[in-house]
Amino acid sequence: MTALLALALLAPISDTREPYRVTLVVSVAKSRLLTKVFRQQVERELRDGLQAALGPLAKVSVTASHPLLADIWEIGLDRAVGGCRDRGPGQTHFVTIGYDGVHYEIQTRMHDGITGLASPVGRYDTTRDRAFVARLAALMIEQDLALTGTVITEPDAGQQVKVELRGGLLGELSRWIKKDVLFSLTSVPSSGPGRLQPFLFLQVVSPPQEGVCVCRVLRRYRLTALTGMTATLMPTRSGPLRLRLMQEGPRGLVPLNSPVTLEIRRHGFEGEIGSLLRLPASGNRDVDTLKRGEQGRFDRVAFVSVLSGTNVLARVPVPLIDEGVIVIPVPTVNEEEGGIQDRFRMLLRNAVDAEQVQGSMFEDINKLTKEPSKRGTAIAHVKETLARLRDDHVRLSKEREAVRIESEKLKTKLDWKIVDQRLERLRSGEKDLLVHVSNLEKIEREENDPKRREWLIKKAEADSLVKQADVAEALKIYRSAPEEFKTEEYRKFVETLEAKWKPIDEEHAKARTFIYERWGGMSTNGIKDNLAEAKKSLQTCISAGDLYGSAKFRDLTLKHVVRMDSELKALKPDVNADDEQPAMIIKELFPELRKMVEDAEAAAVK
Structure with missing residues (x-):
């Protein structure tokens, strides 16, 4: 399959002269022996030790x-840090130190x-040596240094790409970035957490030169263009492999319903007859290569082919990170059909991601244009992003057509409605942003009266708020217009908008309050507890003909879907019992949320 797709990845392009910002958060348990x-x-x-090791990097x-320390001590470091999705300019390493009377933990x-x-x-270790605590913590931290780069080329004929490394011209990186080490790949939007690409990795072919290294692409799915993605060094190891095969189902993974055969290789998915490891697998027990001795040991990555008879169901590159069980999803169809569905x-x-990025552009430009000195920067930023989003829309549209043609091979037809709705929203949103930017540029260029210029900028902000269905905030701005700019036509415009915005009854006003003040800020558990009220509030707005309330509900619910999708990917219910309940809640909520998005979409007209 041809890779056609690239999102507007708005994380800063890796800078070969930009040093890493590393923050160490050290929290020591309360004990009379663990003194100040x-x-x-x-x-x-x-x-001092880490600074010496990293030098100018x-x-x-x-x-x-x-802020996370309270949660770390309450629910544990792994869960607290693992659930954090905050963005910032650097990496934070959390270190907790305890003492049980014998060992420093x-x-x-x-x-x-x-x-x-x-x-x-997360990592855990102990020592009896008080003087060795800092050194041991430093060794643990070094294994997880987030050395990153940006993919700057698409795969060539040999499936190789180039990665520009952050800090690549500041110091020697070959201590960490050696031949055969692996990078994970993440698509990073302008706001919110990145999306870690499943079973998609880069393996270093040769050490970096002039801040750039060449990597081989390892992937299960041929789905995504790679240029612009963030590559992050992975803490891989050598050793045996532990696998759990799970069947892909409509509501997530379920136990494997029929036995399969695994072919595990060291360098790729073909050949290697002499070292090929062939094992049976079922849903009854995990696959563990430990008992196979040297034949069951792999260096950093294993290449796993899943077969039903002679039919290849999946080819999966599996990095070795720790000694835990790695879950491999197995499709119910052959590799080609599964690839089309995954695509x-x-x-x-x-x-959906591109639409979220586009929606954030209105918020970004409104924040920046409040300060006259930043307007030029704001406009340039939005124009640059618009160009990427325009390219995205073209690529997404081409990808849609390519997948449509491929999907004709499937027995089960795909539902294109929600994809087409998203593409149409992207197209109309691009048009709205272009008009908004053009209007701001015209005001800056042609308006000579400073007072009128500032008012027109504020009015443009209010206009964009209306398009985002934030009518109450827009009306505050419209009503604040200087008296000399309140023409008769303008007053009628505001009165008309106020009439459209006015709730038809108390129940409608209550629904609006729920949507605008509570719904967007809810956690996953909060959504579960308030699902009935959410449905009722949406239906109240639909019955009232409230286009704005329906549109706002749709946009906020889509953000929840994107956030919860990231949460679900971070959970490992098939390995960690503590993750079973949170994962089940998300899986149960997804169809409910998607149905509400469809209902809100049908009622909302911007």
């Missing part, structure tokens, strides 16, 4: 305070602000 002097010594040795700082986990994602695993799902996800 001990804590200060650990902080100092950690900071990074600026390392240490602190004992962070150290836990670490990293959160990368560039992508908004945590490291794949369709990726198309839908990317269309």
Whole structure:
């Protein structure tokens, strides 16, 4: 399949002269033996040791305070950091230190602000040596340094790409970025957490030169264009492989319903007859290559083919990160049909992501244009993003047609309605943004009266708020117009909008309050507890002919779907029992939310 798709990836392009910002958050348990002097010594040795190791590549700082610390001590470091999706300019390494009377217990986990994602695993180790605590913590942290880069080329005939490395011209990276190490790939939007690409990796072919390294593409799905994606160094290891095969179902993964055969290789999905490991697999037990001795050991990555008879169901590159079980989803159809269905799902996800990016543009430009000195920057930023979004719409449209042609091979027809709705919203949103930017440029260029210029800028902000269905906020601005600019036509315009916005009754007003003040800020559990009220509020707005309330509900619900999709990907219910309940809640909510999005979409007209 041809890779046609690339999102507007708005994370800063990796800068070969930009140092990493590394923050160490050290939290020491309360104990009379873990004194203030001990804590200060650990902080100092950690900071100095890592700064010496990284040299000019990074600026390392240490602190004992962070908003996540309360959650870390309450629910555990792994869950607290693993669930964090905050974005920022640097990476944060959390270190907790305890003492059980014999051993010093150290836990670490990293959160990368560039992508908004945590490291794949948390780490735990112990030592009896008080003087070795800081050194051991530093060794644990070094395994999870988020060394990143940006993919700058598409795969060539040999399936190789180039990656421009952050800090690549500041210092020596070959200590970490060696031949055969792996990068994960993440698509990073302008706001919100990035989307880690499943079973898509880069393997370094040769050490970096002039801040750029060449990598081989390892992937299960041939779905996504790679240029612009963020590559993050993975903490891979050598050792045996533990696998759990799960069947893909309409509501998630279920136990495998029929046995399959695994072919596991070391360098690719073909050949290697002499070292090929062939094993049976079923839904009754995990596959563990430990008992196979050296034949069951793999270096950094294994190439797993799943077969039903002679029919290849999936080819999956599997990185070795820790000793935990790795879940491999197995499609119910052959590799070709499964690829088409996955391609369709990726198309839908990317269309939704692109729409979210586009929606954030109105918010961004409204924030920046409040300050006259930043208007030029705001306009340039939006125009640059618009160009990428325009390219996205073209690529998404081409991908839609390509997938449609491919999908004719499927027995089960795909539902194109929601994809087409997203593409149409992208097209109309692009038009609205172009008009908005053009209007701002015209005001800046032609309006000589400073007072009138400032008012027209504010009015343009109000106009964009109406398009985002934030009518109450828009009306506040419209009503604040200086008296000399309130023409008769303008007064009638405001009165008409006020009439459209006025609730028809108390029940309608209550529904509006729920949607605008409560719905968007709810957590996943909050959505579960308030689902009935959400449905009622939406239906109240639809019955009242409230286009704005329906549109706002649609947009907020779509954001919840995107957020919960990221949450679900971070959970491992098939491996971690604590993740079973949160994953089940999300899976149960998805069809409800999607149905409400469809209903709101049908009622909303912008």
